[in-house]
Amino acid sequence: MKTNVRRIALKSEVLSLLLIVLLCIAFSIANPAFFHIINILDLLKVCSYPTIFACGVMIVLISGGLDMSFMWIGMFSAYSTSKMLSLLQVGQGIVMPLPVIFAISTCIGALLGSFNALLVSKFRLPVFIATLSSANIFMGVMFQFIGSEYIFPAQMPVRMIEFSKTLLFTTQSADGTPVGLHASVLVAAGVCLVVHFIMRYTLVGRSVYCIGGDEAAAERVGFSRTRTRLFIFMLAGAIAGLAGIVGVSNIQVANPYDFQNRELTVTAAVVIGGTRITGGSGSVIGVVLGVILTNIISQNLVLIGVQPEYSKFVFGILVLFAATVQGLQTKLRNRK
Amino acid sequence: MKTTTKRLLRRIDRKTVQLLLLAVVLFVVMIILKGDKFLRAKNIESMLFQLVEPGLFAMCIGLAYLSKGIDLSVVTIANLVGVVNGIMLRTCLAPDGSNVGMLLALCVVIAVGVGLTCGIINAFFISNIGIFPILVTLGTQNLFMGIAMMLTQGRAEGNFPQPLMDFGNAMVGPIPLLTLLFLLLYALMCVVVHRTPYGRKLQWMGSNSKVTWYTGINNRRITYVTYILSGLLAALAGLVIMARTNSAKADYGSTYVFQALLTCVLAGISPLGGTGKYYNLILSIITIQITSTGFNLLRISPLIRDSIFGILLVLSIFIDYVSQTQRTRRLNRAAIRQLQQAGEKEAVE
Numbered sequence: 001m002k003t004n005v006r007r008i009a010l011k012s013e014v015l016s017l018l019l020i021v022l023l024c025i026a027f028s029i030a031n032p033a034f035f036h037i038i039n040i041l042d043l044l045k046v047c048s049y050p051t052i053f054a055c056g057v058m059i060v061l062i063s064g065g066l067d068m069s070f071m072w073i074g075m076f077s078a079y080s081t082s083k084m085l086s087l088l089q090v091g092q093g094i095v096m097p098l099p100v101i102f103a104i105s106t107c108i109g110a111l112l113g114s115f116n117a118l119l120v121s122k123f124r125l126p127v128f129i130a131t132l133s134s135a136n137i138f139m140g141v142m143f144q145f146i147g148s149e150y151i152f153p154a155q156m157p158v159r160m161i162e163f164s165k166t167l168l169f170t171t172q173s174a175d176g177t178p179v180g181l182h183a184s185v186l187v188a189a190g191v192c193l194v195v196h197f198i199m200r201y202t203l204v205g206r207s208v209y210c211i212g213g214d215e216a217a218a219e220r221v222g223f224s225r226t227r228t229r230l231f232i233f234m235l236a237g238a239i240a241g242l243a244g245i246v247g248v249s250n251i252q253v254a255n256p257y258d259f260q261n262r263e264l265t266v267t268a269a270v271v272i273g274g275t276r277i278t279g280g281s282g283s284v285i286g287v288v289l290g291v292i293l294t295n296i297i298s299q300n301l302v303l304i305g306v307q308p309e310y311s312k313f314v315f316g317i318l319v320l321f322a323a324t325v326q327g328l329q330t331k332l333r334n335r336k
Numbered sequence: 337m338k339t340t341t342k343r344l345l346r347r348i349d350r351k352t353v354q355l356l357l358l359a360v361v362l363f364v365v366m367i368i369l370k371g372d373k374f375l376r377a378k379n380i381e382s383m384l385f386q387l388v389e390p391g392l393f394a395m396c397i398g399l400a401y402l403s404k405g406i407d408l409s410v411v412t413i414a415n416l417v418g419v420v421n422g423i424m425l426r427t428c429l430a431p432d433g434s435n436v437g438m439l440l441a442l443c444v445v446i447a448v449g450v451g452l453t454c455g456i457i458n459a460f461f462i463s464n465i466g467i468f469p470i471l472v473t474l475g476t477q478n479l480f481m482g483i484a485m486m487l488t489q490g491r492a493e494g495n496f497p498q499p500l501m502d503f504g505n506a507m508v509g510p511i512p513l514l515t516l517l518f519l520l521l522y523a524l525m526c527v528v529v530h531r532t533p534y535g536r537k538l539q540w541m542g543s544n545s546k547v548t549w550y551t552g553i554n555n556r557r558i559t560y561v562t563y564i565l566s567g568l569l570a571a572l573a574g575l576v577i578m579a580r581t582n583s584a585k586a587d588y589g590s591t592y593v594f595q596a597l598l599t600c601v602l603a604g605i606s607p608l609g610g611t612g613k614y615y616n617l618i619l620s621i622i623t624i625q626i627t628s629t630g631f632n633l634l635r636i637s638p639l640i641r642d643s644i645f646g647i648l649l650v651l652s653i654f655i656d657y658v659s660q661t662q663r664t665r666r667l668n669r670a671a672i673r674q675l676q677q678a679g680e681k682e683a684v685e
Contacts, residue, residue: 066470119650123657126608129601132594133649140643148637261590264408264474277468309490313482319475323467331466 013274015325016289023296030304038179043292043299048184049247050266051291055195056239057270058287062199063232064212064279065127066267069116069135071259073237074244076138077108080146081245082254085157098159105245106238112138113237114230121229135263142256151254160249184246191239196284204231212279265315269294272322294318351604351612354655355619358648362623366630373633377510384515385580387625389589391518391618392573393596394603395525396566398617401600402529403562404542404609405462405469410570411592412480413454417447417574418584419484422493429497436497443500443578447571454480455567456560463559484586494583504579514576521572522618525565529614534561543610598645599624602652624648 027034053070060067081104088094112134119130142148153161167180199205207228210218219225248254273290275282297318301311366374373379393410400407421443428439454476461472506513529535541548541558549555578584597607603620605612627648631641 119653123653125653126606128607129649129653132597132601133646133653136594136598136643136646137650140640140646143637143643144640264477268471268474271471277471307489309485310482312478312485316475316477316479316482319471319478320461323471323475324461324465327465327467 013283013286013289015322015329016273016286016293019322020289020293020296023293027296027300027304031300034300034303039300039303041179041181043295044185045182045250046299047291047295048182048188049243049250050269050295051188051288052191052239052243052246053266054270054273054287054291055191055284056236056243057267058273058275058282058284059195059199059208059232059239060127060131060236061267061270061275061277062212062279062282063127063208063229064215065120065131066277067116067131067236068128068263069112069131069138070236070240070243071263071266072135072138072142073109073112073240074247075256075259076112076142076146076244077105077241078244078248079142079151079254079256080108081105082151082156082160082248083147086151086155089157090155095158098163101157101159102242102245105241107241109241109244110234110238113233113235113240116237117230117233120233121226148256150256153252156252156254160245161252164249164252182250184250187242187246191242192284192288195239198235199284204228208232209280212281214280265294266291268319271326272319274326293322349604349613349616350659351616351656352619354652354659355603355616355623358652358655359619359623359626362626362630366626366633370630370633374630379629379633381507381510381512383625383629385512386629387621388512388514388518388576389573389580390592390595390599390624391522391621392569392576393592394599394617394621395522396569396573397593397596398600398603398605398612398614399525399529399538399562399566399569400469401605401607402538402542402609402612402614403559404545404607405559405562406473406597406607407458407563407566407570408470408473408593409454409458409477409480410566410573410596411589412477412484412586413451413567413570414574414577415584415586415588416454416480416484417450417571418578418588419488419493419586420450421446421574421578422496422584423487425496426493433497436499440497440500443575447575448568450574451567451569451571452564453567454570455564458567459560459563462563463556481586488586490586492583492585496578496582500579501582504576514579518576519618521569525569526615528565534558535614538562539610541609595624595645598649602645602649604656 024034033039053074056070057067060070081101084104085096085101088096116127116131116134119125119134120127123130163183166183167178168183168186170178170180172178197205199208207218207223208231210221210223211225211228211232215225218228244259247259251258269290270282270287271277271290272293273282273286273288275286294315297314298311301314302308306314393414396407396410424442424446425439428442429435458469458472458476461467461476462469504514508516529538537548537553537558538561540551541553541555545555548558574584577588581588599620600612600617601607602623603612603616605614605617624645627644628641631644
């Protein structure tokens with residue numbers, strides 16, 4: 001019994017869950033509006049595309065590397081897809097269905113991901129350096145050859161705008177505006193389920209953990225390093241492409257600067273969710289909890305009357321706190 | 337004669353040669369494309385001015401890299417120094433400016449204090465609690481920026497006293513004073529990294545901290561010294577920013593971190609710790625400065641300018657890769673030849 005409690009307490013996911021519960025209690029005491037259905041649905045919507053991004057980051061992190069390029073992969077795929085389709089729509093009046101739009105962006109993402117794989121497995125670069133430079137290259141290519149201007153809602157592909165307005169399980173709120181679950185939450189949930197399944201129950205998913213845990217051992221067992229890396233980066237790229245298009249649809253404006261400098265926030269969420277930064281360990285559930293945790297904080301500080309200037313400070317404290325608890329957990333585990 | 341030159345050449349780091357070549361090639365290309373503007377004294381002077389801040393940040397991150405760590409908080413430390421000093425100057429400066437000298441000395445004291453404190457905070461979380469440096473410094477980056485934001489409410493501090501501006505723009509002959517000081521400091525840091533016990537231990541710890549621990553080296557002390565040095569260098573960069581731009585802002589220069597990370601990688605200092613020569617850093621700082629100024633003169637859009645770091649990096653990595661494979665191929669061939677000769681000898685006997 002006692003060992004069971006201990007084992008559960010040492011799981012990193014439990015920590016995030018505990019923090020979320022504590023924060024929810026604190027926020028709802030400070031402002032009862034926190035538990036209002038609108039606020040919660042809004043939180044889910046805000047979390048949707050960072051969660052998709054985070055799934056991709058998690059895969060690369062489990063394989064033992066820090067991905068710095070996913071935001072630009074997402075932006076590149078989403079921006080080029082929406083630009084292409086908006087040109088088609090304005091020029092020829094062709095309206096693409098939503099699944100096709102998502103598929104195009106996902107494919108572009110996978111292609112860009114394979115470039116990362118090339119750098120990492122052919123040139124034997126550390127993932128961090130490879131993705132840092134490829135992020136810069138993607139950015140430059142996008143600005144030079146595809147464009148750097150905003151695409152406004154009027155020119156955006158119609159189906160994307162429709163997607164951003166789709167609500168599920170709608171009801172009427174008190175003042176007559178419809179309230180419901182945003183469709184992007186469903187996409188995020190789908191991605192999470194698929195990634196969870198792949199990482200948990202397929203051989204190729206297990207090989208990612210294996211490579212992250214010990215690369216030499218993985219090779220001895222018979223996993224091909226090149227092929228696994230290709231799989232990792234293409235999957236991560238595809239997920240980033242999908243996340244990008246969902247994000248752009250949500251905002252309804254394709255702004256090429258939108259995702260700039262947000263890599264580290266998502267990465268922090270993934271790590272807070274219990275993914276080990278040296279690789280070999282991590283779970284989708286933890287990642288989802290991590291994203292929700294960071295977003296609860298950044299979303300609701302204003303709600304309880306904290307000035308926006310303080311949000312950076314609080315975020316920094318949170319990251320340090322979560323990391324500290326994780327560090328202490330590891331120490332305890334090693335002692336045992 | 338031939339063998340001595342060969343031996344001498346072998347002692348030179350391969351990365352140094354590559355970077356030198358890259359810098360010279362870029363320099364020549366710029367002269368061919370925009371020689372009249374590029375070689376103008378004013379342009380050279382502004383290049384020398386501009387490389388100080390990124391150079392200092394690259395020095396910070398290079399140190400952290402050698403210890404198998406990273407310091408993402410450097411730019412926010414610099415901004416924090418600027419903001420605290422700005423507030424201090426705004427409130428304490430006498431209307432007639434009589435106490436300027438004392439206040440500027442106080443500025444330096446504050447900078448040292450802030451840099452020291454920030455470095456100690458980073459090192460505490462990294463070595464005493466055992467969190468990964470990237471996570472710690474990501475947290476402290478937000479923390480320090482948050483403190484600067486709270487102090488200023490997001491506004492910029494500015495209008496610093498004239499002597500500070502004069503110091504920032506002073507020239508020693510054709511070279512800006514700040515650049516000269518930067519080069520001196522850089523030389524000092526090179527000596528520290530390459531010629532002191534601390535520097536040796538730093539590189540050993542970076543390549544294998546377990547071994548250094550068993551050897552009886554105090555890893556914790558090395559980590560503390562590294563991050564404190566990094567904090568102090570960042571604080572100096574904060575003073576430089578104050579003197580050069582006449583303002584201080586909580587979120588100034590957010591692209592500097594990425595630029596510094598790339599500068600170090602370009603110089604061959606690996607983030608995986610231990611390998612790389614600190615003295616190559618200046619070459620990669622200069623290379624990047626030449627490229628970015630050149631792009632400016634060629635009127636290539638600033639959006640693309642950001643991607644040059646990536647392109648330069650991949651280029652240098654490609655050169656590295658090719659030369660490495662060539663070398664292994666040559667070694668293999670030599671080994672095969674030796675084996676063959678041995679075989680022939682045996683056959684004759």
